[in-house]
Amino acid sequence: MARTPNPKLGARRRIQILRAAATCFTRKGFHQTTMVDICTAAGLSAGGLYRYFKTKDDIIVAFAEEERIENEPLIRVLQETNDPVAALTGITPHILVAFSDLDYGRLAVEALAEASRNSRVKQALARNEEELTQAIAHALARGQSAGQVRKTFAADQLATTVMMLYSGLASRGILDPAYTPRAYEQLVNELLDRLLRP
Amino acid sequence: MARTPNPKLGARRRIQILRAAATCFTRKGFHQTTMVDICTAAGLSAGGLYRYFKTKDDIIVAFAEEERIENEPLIRVLQETNDPVAALTGITPHILVAFSDLDYGRLAVEALAEASRNSRVKQALARNEEELTQAIAHALARGQSAGQVRKTFAADQLATTVMMLYSGLASRGILDPAYTPRAYEQLVNELLDRLLRP
C-alpha cells in the first residue's frame, strides 16, 4: 500500500473542486456558497475537500488566479499588431460580448469586491490587470512612435483610461437589464478612436 | 406607562444603527461584519437591534438606499446648466476625488456585487444610477438642440457611456495603489470633450 502522496490524484481533485466551486460561485456568489455546496458538487465529503484546499479562502484565491489565462489571446494580438488602435477596436466586440455575459460581470465584480478585503485575491487580480494594461501601453507606445497614436498623453495613461472604460463596460449589465453590448460597439470604438488618434 | 410605539425613538435608533453599520461596513465589508459588531458600535444588545431591522439584509438595503442622496447636487447642476459638456467636465474633479477615496470605491463595488444577488439592493442602486443617467441624458439632449453636443449618437447612449467611464473610475483605486485622481482629471475631461462635442 502506497504511503507517498499521489500528485496525479491531487491535481485531478483540485481541478474537480475548482470546477465545482466555479459552478456554485456563479449560482450563489462567494459568500452564499457553502462548503457543503462545493463538496456536493465535487462529489466529496465535507472533510475530504480540506485535504486539497486549506480554507474556503484558498478556493476563492485559486479561482481568481484562473481568470488570468483568458487574457493571453488579447495580449498576443496586441503584441503582434502594427496598428494598436485598430487592434483595440477590433477587440471591442470580443470584450463586449464576454462582459455582457451576466455571469462573467457578476463574478468580475464579486472578485473585485473580494479583492478590496483580501490581499491575496487583490494580488491575483492586480497582476492580471497589470499584464493587460502593460500590453496595451506597449502597443500604444509603439503606435506613438509610428505616429498612429496621439502623443499628448503618456502611453500608460492612455492604457489605464482604456482599462477603466472596459471595466465600466463589465459591470454595466448588472444594474441595467436593458443594456445590450451590440448597441455600444460602435460608440465605444469611436470613443477609443477619438481618445487615441492624434 | 406608554404602550404605543415611540416613532421619534424608532427613527433615532435607525439612524444610530445605520451609522454604526456604515462604520463597520467600511472597515470589514458587508459579509465580514458581524451583527454583534454593529450592535456594539451602536450600543445595543444583540436582540435589541432586531426591533428596528428585521435582518442583516435589511440593514444592507437601507445602507444602499442612503447613497441616493449624494447625487442630488450633481443632478441640480446638470438641470441648471446651459452647457452640459462644461457642466460634466466641471464635475469631474468632484467625481474623481469622491471615487478615489478608497472607502467609497470599496463600498460602491461591494454594493454592486451585492446587487447582483440581492434584488432589493439592486433596485436601490439601479434607481440611483437611473436618476443620474437620466439627468445627464436630459442635459445632453438639450445640448444637442443647442448644437453644443454631437447628434451622431442618441443622448441616452452618450449618457450611458459617460456613466460607464465614471464607474470605471470608481473601482480603479482598488487594484491600482499607484492611481492618483489628479493625473486623470485632464485626460478624462478631454475624453468627455472628444466624446460629446460635435
Added chain:
DNA sequence: ACCTGAACACCGTTCAAGT
C-alpha cells in the same frame, strides 16, 4: 494515502424574561 461523518466554534436570529 485517502476519505468519511460526527463534533466544535462562530454568527444570524429568536424569544422568554426583565424594567
Added chain:
DNA sequence: ACCTGAACACCGTTCAAGT
C-alpha cells in the same frame, strides 16, 4: 414599550476512525 442575554440553527473547519 423597549431592552437583555441565553438558546437555537447553520456553516467553516477539525479530527478520530475507517479502508
